[in-house]
Amino acid sequence: MAEVQELLKTALTHHQTGELDQAEEIYQGLLDNDPRQWEARYYLGTLQLQRGQLDRSVTSFLQVIQLNPDLPDVHNNLGVAYHATGKLEEAEQSFEQALRLNPHYERAFFNLGSLYESRGMLAEAMRCFRKSYEQSGSPETYEKLADVLKVSRRFSEAEVIYRELLQKSPGDFNLSMKLAYVLVLQRHYPEAVQLYEAMLDSHPGHYQILVSLSYVHECMGNIDAAIQTAEQSIEAAPEQPEGYNNLGNALRLALRLDEASTYFEKALARQADFPIAEFNLATTRMLQGDLQAGWQGYERRSDIDVASRMTYPGPAWQGEPLEGKTICLWCEQGFGDTLLFIRFASELKRRGAGRVLVLSQVELAGLLRSIEEIEVLVPGDPIVECDYQCSLMSVPRFLETSLETIPAEVPLFQPAxxxxxxxxxxxxxxxxxxxxxxxxxxxxxxxxxxxxxxxxxxxxxxxxxxxxxxxxxxxxxxxxxxxxxxxxxxxxxxxxxxxxxxxxxxxxxxxxxxxxxxxxxxxxxxxxxxxxxxxxxxxxxxxxxxxxxxxxxxxxxxxxxxxxxxxxxxxxxxxxxxxxxxxxxxxxxxx
The missing domain is CATH 3.40.50.2000 (Glycogen Phosphorylase B;)
Structure with a gap:
């Protein structure tokens, strides 16, 4: 027994100093001699996890659990391996079992929080990160909590944490950028500008700071400053697309629209799949009156605002004839967009569609039900079988709508x-x-x-x-x-x-x-x-x-x-x- 412990001690020394081959050889030798040696099996599973041998590490941890089921560390590490392999339910069960065995297990709370974060379960992630921080006081965990608060749009709470962390780590670049970002999201623009400019003092010519600063100047309507900082960001990183997009936005704010379009095109030349630049180029052309040149790029709005994405059962409509067919048009973006585009639902009916259903915001449903040509649904209503589905705001693209062909007869709807x-x-x-x-x-x-x-x-x-x-x-x-x-x-x-x-x-x-x-x-x-x-x-x-x-x-x-x-x-x-x-x-x- 003493010899086994001495070998384990030697293997762990190799393991901790990064000599993984030597450690693995000793672990494996111990297991060849005694397959029930759970400690060697556990450390071997941990080594396999480090090497990315995920399936092998899962097998090792499961074997350890069969031998000794009451070890929180094994369940936690098994959860990490499951998470890395994409087996999220199994990972959640493993972390929860680790916490049942040790209700104060800080790392299991952290790992479970990371799992919930990856699944978009933000409230649960925040709960776990708070628990982890209460146990550890770790700045890493506290920052994680702030990051999830930010994604959850609880900007003021995230701001408090970033400020506390910066007091302990003055000048930390990542924390400063995160604080500035939540200030921008709360439209505290002057303080964000001060913070970015202070960061430029210690990081002169830093591309990301300049890109962010030009954006804030544009938000504030500081046209000259927005143009200048966008140009500086391009000088700092001429192959990066964001600076060109920001310069396009600043020039558009100055109503220099042809120049703005040129810079949106330059951004797309550097990154072809750049939704915001494509959207900006499209809406600039539409602002100039060329709707048909903009409708396709206007489709990128859902790639910018993922929250607006939705679908309805049925094939996507892309302009096919609708005679005798049923189509469901779902509303997105704001109320004004629905009120503006609702004319196209009636237009489809006038062009021969059998039934036109509109999945509307609840707030507008009563008003839209005054439109005879359409049938209005709201979220939660039973699903209606449709031949096609489409965003209401995408219809004019497939109708090739121009300024001259906008259906402009009013009234579009009637009050009670x-x-x-x-x-x-x-x-x-x-x-x-x-x-x-x-x-x-x-x-x-x-x-x-x-x-x-x-x-x-x-x-x-x-x-x-x-x-x-x-x-x-x-x-x-x-x-x-x-x-x-x-x-x-x-x-x-x-x-x-x-x-x-x-x-x-x-x-x-x-x-x-x-x-x-x-x-x-x-x-x-x-x-x-x-x-x-x-x-x-x-x-x-x-x-x-x-x-x-x-x-x-x-x-x-x-x-x-x-x-x-x-x-x-x-x-x-x-x-x-x-x-x-x-x-x-x-x-x-x-x-």
């Missing part, structure tokens, strides 16, 4: 008659023309700071004679009302409007009762346009592609009129243009 009558009666008690205001969109929308309009910028509109302003705002931006309630005459609907929770049916009925809606570029612009209500849309200097350039009208909505920024962030000048147009229109109507 009883609610429309109710709001008409309510508004009839107010004097003057009823002009609705909507100023804020979804605060999580990328670049929302460019499209939403501060309510105080609309204040001059209250000076137009013969007009009663009406708030149609729901959910977002309501906090701005309190600071201005004594400054102007903005009528606010009662609780039945459900402003705090949001209700598109009520919004459609109230907007349908107005003489005019003035709105930022939000879903309500599409709601009013689709209802056929006169709508004036306040458009950022760099608009969404659907509003095109320079035009004051829209090929999507015949009742829309566009008021455009001439300088990014300057809504006061736009408001003055709107005010002048209101005075002209309503004074002429009074004559």
């Amino acid at each position: 008659e009883d609610r429309l009558a109710y709001w008409k009666e309510v508004l009839s008690q107010l004097e003057g023309k009823k002009v609705g205001l909507n100023w804020s969109g979804n605060l999580q929308f990328p670049r929302d700071q460019f499209r939403s309009v501060p309510l105080k910028s609309m204040l001059p509109l209250s000076d137009v004679a013969g007009v009663q302003l009406v708030s149609v705002q729901q959910v977002n931006g309501l906090d701005q009302l309190a600071a201005l309630e004594n400054d102007w005459n903005l009528w606010q609907p009662g609780s039945e409007y459900q402003a705090k929770t949001g209700d598109f049916g009520e919004a459609a009925a109230l907007i349908g009762s107005l003489d005019l809606l003035i709105t930022a570029d939000t879903s309500y612009a599409h709601l009013a346009g689709g209802l056929g209500v006169p709508v004036w849309v306040l458009v950022s200097r760099l608009p969404e592609w659907r509003w095109l350039l320079e035009r004051t009208d829209s090929p999507w909505y015949p009742t829309a009129r566009l008021f455009r920024q001439t300088q990014l962030g300057d809504w006061d000048s736009v408001t003055q243009d709107v005010k002048a147009a209101m005075e002209q229109q309503f004074s002429s109507e009074a004559v």
Whole structure:
């Protein structure tokens, strides 16, 4: 027995110093002499795991468990081997058994957390990493926890951890980059810029820092700085694609669109499968009015935002004839996108489709059910057998839609008659023309700071004679009302409007009762346009592609009129243009 322990000690010394062949030879010799020597079998399995001999290590650990089933380390290492071979259920069972044998087994918690993370079970992963950190206090584990919090969009919690870790490891590059990233995701742009610039002091000309910094400058509307840092990133790494894409974005923000397209193409020349660059190139061409040149690249949106991907049972429709066929169109992206593209569902029916089903967001289903040509489903409804399925937003690609062939007849949908009558009666008690205001969109929308309009910028509109302003705002931006309630005459609907929770049916009925809606570029612009209500849309200097350039009208909505920024962030000048147009229109109507 003493000789066996001495041989094991020698083998472990070889093992720990990386002399694996010598260690394996001793382990194997011990097992040849006594196949039930579980220690040698366990260490051999660990060595096999180190060498990537996964199937052999699994066999070794299972043999050890047969001999001695109450060893937590064996179950933990078996779980690691199973995880590496892709046998995730077996790995989970092994880690859990290790924790049953030792409820304080820090490494088993860490490994189980990593397994849950790889399976996208983020809440479970966070629980395990917290348990592991409580046992070990390991910075590695704490960082892992922050990483999962970040992926779970719990950015402020991740930020706290990254800051704590940086206090213990000042200047750590990876931690600094992660902290800057979560600051950007929370739109704490000035602090992110300061952090990136501090990192450049110690890492001058670092490509990834420059790429990130140019992106933040672009988010802030700092056009010259965005261009400059993007150019520096290209100088630092001319074969990397991200710098060219960022420079394209910065040039597009400057409305130098042909140059922007050139740099998106350069990014794609360096990385052919680069979804964001292909999408950016497509939407730049669409912004310039060439829809047909952009539809294919527009398909890359689901590769950028994986959360928007979904399918419906049935073959993918790619433009095949639909006479007598059933097709299900599923909605993605935001509410405004659905309201804009819903016309194409009706168009397919007009072109001969037997049945057109639309799998809609729950919030829009009631309104869309007013469209006679389609049948509306919501998530959770029974699956309907279909000949084809397709994203609603992909239909115009297969119809080869151009500016000239957009189905633009309105109304596209109708509010409920009883609610429309109710709001008409309510508004009839107010004097003057009823002009609705909507100023804020979804605060999580990328670049929302460019499209939403501060309510105080609309204040001059209250000076137009013969007009009663009406708030149609729901959910977002309501906090701005309190600071201005004594400054102007903005009528606010009662609780039945459900402003705090949001209700598109009520919004459609109230907007349908107005003489005019003035709105930022939000879903309500599409709601009013689709209802056929006169709508004036306040458009950022760099608009969404659907509003095109320079035009004051829209090929999507015949009742829309566009008021455009001439300088990014300057809504006061736009408001003055709107005010002048209101005075002209309503004074002429009074004559």
